[in-house]
Amino acid sequence: MDRPRTHRLRLRRAVAAVFAAATPLCLAAAAWADEAATASADAAANAAATSAADPATAVAWINTARLPLLVALVIICGSVVAGIALARSGRPLRIRRLAALDAVDEAIGRATEMGRSVLFVPGIQDMTDIQTVAGVTVLGRVARTAAEYDARLEVPTSRSIVMAAARETVQAAHFTAGRPETYNESNIYYITDEQFGYVAAVTGKMVREKPAACFYMGAFYAESLLFAENGNSIGAIQIAGTAEPSQLPFFVAACDYTLIGEEFFAASAYLSGERDQLGSVKGQDLGKLWIAAAILLGCALATAAVFVPSLAGAAASFKAILGG
């Protein structure tokens, strides 16, 4: 990791300080936003969606109906940036183990021993789905390990742009692993945009070529169980990661390891090992603390309002503001 240049470090620390200092500012803004929110809340009830707020309260260039959202954005992004700044300040970073990610090396090693290929499925959505972007970044880390082990990594894609992005990432991974010559573009190929055409091709290939390790990282819909069950029938180690809540039950039931929602997004930071990226994972935890505090405060207010009716107004508006 390159030596942090002092002026850039000072700049980053300043940005983090601004965001962290923003919190008292936000509480004041929240109070001011209160009547703006309630005014717009009534407007929203009968007018069109909140995006077209009633012009009276919208200052020319800012849409006040979305002020609570802006405040939340500043707080959450501030937490992530603060996490990164924390990592840069050199303090020791403690992050818990993720079983699925420890298994990545074991799975690729097993494939190399058995002389069988590694299959990586980056999901069936396009690059406009953040899960696909996260899947391609995890592909970068898996491809680097595969390059080091000299294992054959196959990446069938369901979208042309995902194929282009995957080729970029795998080529970059081969460079970082110091083996640019082993990069073979034809291992990353497009099949079809159709959900079940892609599934038919990939499951057919699984049964014929019997890869020893299968990775499913990205956005999946009904086909998750088709991949997992066919992967299991050929005895492959299967590591899945998705943020599609409806598919997690099938991956958890049928795969060996599963990265659930947030774990999937933290995976590429974990695998990179870079301090900045691990800092952003700690930033996610900071965001969780904020949300847990907001929930506890809201519940306390709401419960108190049951016994002390006068608090009902405050409880309701807190819930409304948080709701954005």
Added chain:
Amino acid sequence: MLQRTVPIAILGLSGVILMLAYFSPLTTSWGETVLEWFNILAAVAFVLGAGNLLAVNLEKISSRRPGWAYAAITLLSFFLMLGFGLLKVGAVPNPQHPGVHLAGNYETADSPFGWIYEYVFSPLTATMFAMLAFYVASAAFRAFRAKNTESILLLGTAFVILLAQTAAGMFLTGWIPEDSAFAFLRLDWMKVAITEHIQTAGMRAITIGIALGVVATSLRLILGIDKSYLSKG
């Protein structure tokens, strides 16, 4: 410079602009315009996909690798469907503009494109989708085994929900009067309690976690910390 700093700048700039565009009424629609641009980009990029599909299959045919005949079938059906679609062969003429051939409707079952969709494409996709019924059964046998508390909870809940969804569930516990103290033992009450209180809580926490993950992933990309997409990274 051109291959590293410019892409990082493009990514960071477009990310910040679209983040802020959502907050001012003047620029709210920028998000939709960019997504519309993306659809055009994706349609143009089809050439990449088609090019790769042809390269892979033609290579298989020319090198006579085992299974080359299937590559021939793929190419045959690809060109057939592409030709029927792009040239709108046999399309039903548009009532308002009978003269303009390319304005016709090519998706009804009377035109070859529509016929292939109706009798080849949709039965194949519908049957692939229906295969899930078989795999749900094999997953139930293989994966729902009580090895530790977690898997006991997993299979126990699935067991209750499956029972509650059939007449057998009502048959087994339908006789418990609804107002009695043991009403919670009724399978349909258990199903409502599980889905309404526990499943919603679990799904809510997962969604909150995912939102935080999306924020962190997006910021890592916009701030240029995660550069895995850049070759010679």
Added chain:
Amino acid sequence: MNARNTNDDAGQPDGCPPAARATTPAASSTTPAASAATPAASSTTPARPSLRFLWLSLAVLGASLTVFGTAMAAQDAGGTAAAQATVALSKSIGIWCAALMTIGILTFLYKDNPFYKVCESILIGVSAAYWMVNGFWSTLVPNLFGKLMPSVVREYAIPSLPVSDTPGFDMALAFVPLALGLMLLWRLAPKGGWISVWPLAFIIGTTAGIRLVASIEADLLAQASATIRPLVVMKESVLAPAAGGGSAATAEMAATAVRTVDFWGTVGAVTGVVGVLSVLSYFFFSLEHKGAVGKSARLGVWFLMITFGSAFGLTVMGRITLLAQRLEFLFKDWLGIG
């Protein structure tokens, strides 16, 4: 955005594209439905494509298309009676084709075989072409060419193309996606392929920007706010009227209804909030799952397991309906039994 077959995606109907529904075929045949042979021990002979079988399926494909061609020709020839007959013929050929495809896919359950590989290859070719044609006629022609050269599009393809009031601005704006698209295609050129990183950076950047704000608004805040509720739930209950109280007395008694704690309601509310917080603690990365955090994370895992078990159970009914519809098609529409 094209429709996605999923099971819990709120926006999308969970169903498959409309299966073929038609009158029973003229030639009723006695071939039984997919008679799954008893699965002998699976001796995996190397999958050498038996060419004989391959030419048979190609012949069937060719025959059905030639018959189809005559049907189309007869229809254009305008002979109504002949057209009716041939259209019915083309429909029954279609039913046979659909039934063969359905059985072909189902045979994969027994073993990977040439019949399945033929169906898989057809599906890949047809579906890739379908999405490209769809993308061409529904996106490229109206949105890109419609802006770059509106007059040509209006004359040859879409006569009813809406006239935009700022053609010049639209044309200029349309050059951006065109330029980004050509940069992406530059990968195919031997030299200068690195330029394709620019459009990729643009796509990833815009995706990150849009999804970041949307996920905070729709998921983070909305779900946190929905979790907030009073932890003690009261219920209105009327005091039991004194024995022998006349109707006037009970009416007056109802006025002094008193609120008592609704036990089950409170348990439900507390479970909800405790559930969300314990699962959030499971997702906590900074601390190993030991001690207090370990206990609450373990409770969080139990909540997750019940959530996944329930979701699994709820989707089984949908899956079985899908297979029931395919078998109904085979029995009713193809074989005319059932």
Added chain:
Amino acid sequence: MNTNTHDRQGGGGGGSFLSRLGGLDRRWIFLAMGLSIAVPILLKLRFPEVPGPMARATFDAIESIPEGSRVLLAFDYDPASAGELQPMANAMVHHCAARGHRIVFMALWPLGKQMADATIKDVLLEFHPQYAYGTDYVQLGYKAGNEAVVKLMATDIPQQYSTDAAGAALASLPLVADVKSTTDFKLVASISAGYPGAKEWVQYANSANPEAFKLVSGSTGVQVSQLLPYYPAQMEGLLVAVKGAAEYEMLVTAAYPSADKPDLLAERLGQGRVRMGPQLVAHLLMIGLIILGNIAMVAGRSRGGAR
């Protein structure tokens, strides 16, 4: 998260039948599932359904409004979901017609109108020939705009539907001549497969004026988790997937048998129960498989220690 400690495929070994069960070839399970769906379809097996609370609430909602009142039926689905939703639509139309309600048909999905036309032909005119177009029932057809259509109909229907599906002016049809908004209906029902559908009817039509009419809905199994929170506060009745259809069918055919064509009614209003046949057998198979899997594991563990 590592919750799976199941052994890789190909486990199982010698010894008692139970432990060999662990290595059962998956294809026996596929065969069992295939038969458990094919046989009930071929034999048209129907099992008695015990109507649950939600189906009964939907039935009561239509019973509770006075005979001959005006109802609005929205067909918000397409052929892909007809398997689960068409039986509900058929039973609901027969129920409303048997109660003498005057029915207005509409659709938020492009193919929804075709679904409504099929129901009118197969059920309404088949069993209630006395229903006349214009006075007893009207087909408004499909309008694009998703939730905007619902929002507008909550305040001003003639502006959204200036004419019926065939192009006749609303004023010329006695049933809808004086209709101003959804508040002029006693009941609104949405047969819904996704978006736009029942959720939009709750959010935009019901919350605008909650007490004006009863709202009921029929939905696919997948979508029900979004609608459960609205039941029973904002939605009086909710039919859930094929099971809800079968239960509602039993209630309607029991209460309103057809005098002259009993077997045709049993066939037309029996689709839900026919489709419930394979559901029951397949669900019992799934339950059996979970039990069998655990027995095999326990037997395998007791014979040669955990693998």
